[in-house]
Amino acid sequence: MRALQCLLLLFSIHFTQSLKFLAYNPLVGMSHASYINKIAEILYDAGHEITMVSPPMSGRTKMTYPRNWTVISIPMAKEDIATAARDGESASHIYWKYKSVFDFMKIIESVTNAGVKQCDVTLNHPGLLDSLRAEKFNGAFAEPFDFCGFGLIYLVGIKSYAMTMTVPASDNTLRITGLPPMTAFVPGMTSTFGEKMTLMQRIINTVVVAMSGEFMAAQWKKYQSTFDKVDPQFPLMEEIINNSSLYLVNSDVISDFPRITTHKIVEAGGITLGLSNGTLDEYWDSILSLRPFTVLLSFGTVAKASVMPDEYKKSIREAFKRFPDVTFIWKYEDPSHGISKGIPNIIESTFVPQKELFNDARLTAFITHGGAGSMVEFLHAGVPVIVVPLAGEQSRVGPLIERLGTGVKVLRKDLDNPDVLTDAIHNIVYDTKYKSAAVLISGRLKDQPFSAKERVLKNMVFMAKHGPLHFLNHHGMEMSLFSMYAIDVYLILLISIIILISLFLFIIYTGIRALLRIVKKRMEKRNIKKEK
Structure with missing residues (x-):
């Protein structure tokens, strides 16, 4: 009972x-x-x-x-x-x-x-x-x-x-x-700048943020x-x-x-992170064991790699060919293109178990467009990245990754130059500072108080x-920017200071003139006495 x-x-x-x-x-x-x-x-x-x-x-x-x-x-x-x-x-x-x-x-x-x-x-x-x-x-x-x-x-x-x-x-x-605009030190969503901007970059950032707000x-x-x-x-x-x-x-x-x-x-x-146990099936497990290093390339679901310009594809293939000790897993939507043909270290697939790959220590790096979902995943997993921003808010990810020290940025327009991508891959694969920074950020994310x-x-x-x-x-939500930034207050203070300084200068000026008049009169009196 x-x-x-x-x-x-x-x-x-x-x-x-x-x-x-x-x-x-x-x-x-x-x-x-x-x-x-x-x-x-x-x-x-x-x-x-x-x-x-x-x-x-x-x-x-x-x-x-x-x-x-x-x-x-x-x-x-x-x-x-x-x-x-x-x-x-x-x-x-x-x-x-x-x-x-x-x-x-x-x-x-x-x-x-x-x-x-x-x-x-x-x-x-x-x-x-x-x-x-x-x-x-x-x-x-x-x-x-x-x-x-x-x-x-x-x-x-x-x-x-x-x-x-x-x-x-x-x-x-x-x-x-x-909140007041912070365009002087916070990049806008579509900005290509970091937090340390020149005067011209601050102007561009302010204008773009204002335009996007009105849009x-x-x-x-x-x-x-x-x-x-x-x-x-x-x-x-x-x-x-x-x-x-x-x-x-x-x-x-x-x-x-x-x-x-x-x-x-x-x-x-981080709320969208799945509870993956990090295990891979036999096929993907064998892929990660083919060579000392493994790099994953994926541009997400919207920006299909299969429709990128042909010069980009040729450049990426050429860059990958230069690293025989690296396995490149390329998420590619159209197998009929034969994107990996003739290059043994490229593994193409229409689907990749991204989360499981991130949780495997054998994955060396990730080449990405910098989508919000992928960014959360690779930061929490501690995987170094090469970011190739394509559009929208992805533009902001490049400078952010450079700030965190967890990767390097390659501009989309440079994808047609295999040397640029080659340098980026060489740095991210062989320079351990990126992996160290990625592990540090991952640890901070996992050990947050809440x-x-x-x-x-x-x-x-x-x-x-x-x-x-x-x-x-x-x-402040009900105030104009003029009032919220206390511009009116600063103007009154500035005017008051100008008035006080002007008054002070006027007093000094008047005092000096009076003093000069006194001195002049005394000099005139002395001259008169001497003449007598």
Whole structure:
């Protein structure tokens, strides 16, 4: 009887502590979907209920849900089916032809246009809004890659919600939280500079950050008319986004550029790391034992190596051929190209067990485009890298890796020069300082006082229980840059100092003139006496 009472007590405690969360997870890309999925897993495994709304925005992204939570699948907008396939293929080519931030904006704008169409389908899905309102959620979270999630959260009536970011704290995240621009010492998301910038680089960084901020603001405004159709009293999107209680960013203070922060920003870098036991099957185990050194080359899922310019392929093959004691594993999507033909130390594969390879000490280095997901993995695994930034936020990774000392940067335009890649490979393979730095950073990440999982769980639960967390908003969010930077104060002080200095100089000037007059009169008197 007592055992039954204890069981009922435990059940009642679990029941009363269980919270209900709504997750908006648009299937726009595997890294984005996996990040939202992982936050949901953390909450679900802690005993909380998850309802996930997953509208498709890319026909290529297929997500499996390892936990038994409620998933509401939304049909894809008819106009987006052909567009998604075309844009997905176009994005792969844009990465290899990327010239400036404007090319990246084209990708974002394309995704936004598709998102607006899909949002109309999602919000008008039969019974969706009524069924979600009936759940009485305690909290919610969504990513601003698709702003429809925040409109949905508002229409359902959820007051406590978090903004999640698959990338590190971006310029727009800092802007939304009311943090002042830090363009003098923090590189923007698409910047190619490090933290130590020249005057001209600071000017460029400031201009690009301002442009990207205005561009993203223009993107979320495109959703406004869709929400106004559902609720004519719908507030401005900017107001809803600014009212987010927390901002979960995919970065870590140990492995990012230092910056000013607020209590609303939660560092969640590393939550997507899988629990791999580090073991490889017989085939991959034998590959790692072929030569003294092994290097993995992968440019992710979007920037396909198979569509890179032919001159890049020839250059990479030539560079690899110069290292007979190194096995190069090349993730390559089209076997019919025969990319490894005639070069015995190249092992090509359409799929590589990346996490398992990272956890094997025989992997010497990693050649990557610097995607956010891969970066988290190789930093935690302690693997030295050669970063070849292709587009967007990847541009920032090169200077960051050089700052950490865990690798070297090769510009994409230099991929057609085998000598540049040869020098980079020689340094990363034979110079042990990169491995030492990578192991040091890995140790720091693993030995942090609080894990990313703990930070996410505790902050999200606190938000759901005690939110909305508007008390974390500092007054600076309501101030203009002129006032927030105390420019008005400094101007008044400067004017006051100028007035005081002017007054002081005037007094000295007047005193000297009076003194000169006295001296002159005395001199005149002496001259008169002498004449007499």
